[in-house]
Amino acid sequence: EVQLLESGGGLVQSGGSLRLSCAASGFTFSTSNMDWIRQAPGKGLEWVSFITSSGESTYYADSVKGRFTISRDNPKKTLYLQMNSLTAEDTAVYYCARGGWVDWGQGTLVTVSS
């Protein structure tokens, strides 16, 4: 069974940093592209970032470019999202998803206080 388990969310002050993790199991992580998607409270879905299976290529939404960094550790089967210079607009539930977006984690809530 595919499992994606996000962690690392919490309350942080504006301007602060957080690193999210997504632990994967039940599939071959090292051959899977991965994404982060977020959803602000009461709002729609917003794609955040993508990384290829090898980690060689990454893409970002304009809203996070230069502040967020996606990375992965294939031996540890873990995806990361380093988030810096956080603002209230980054407050959201953050989901990791396997390439194709059939498999999603349960999400982790990031709250940025101003």
Place this chain on the structure above:
Amino acid sequence: DIQLTQSPSSLSASVGDRVTITCRASQDINTYLAWFQQKPGKAPKSLIYGASNLQSGVPSKFSGSGSGTDFTLTISSLQPEDFATYYCQQYNSYPRTFGGGTKVEIK
């Protein structure tokens, strides 16, 4: 960036109704369109990919159609478990984008 416009943003329907949601792209995306269902407090669930291909395990009451810029999601006979918010999403190019969502409520 490719903008996706969903309509309606919400609708009220009864059990057994046929429901259609539309999604219009700001430029040609071929058939690189997916549909998701989301219930409160849950992660989205993939229903359709490639505009018209049903994901494994998704009931056949869901169907998708379209190509280019105009797409539809149809639920042939609405059941209580179908009341949720539905999103279209394009994967023709980066940044990936979503429609604004359609909330399907009970009449």
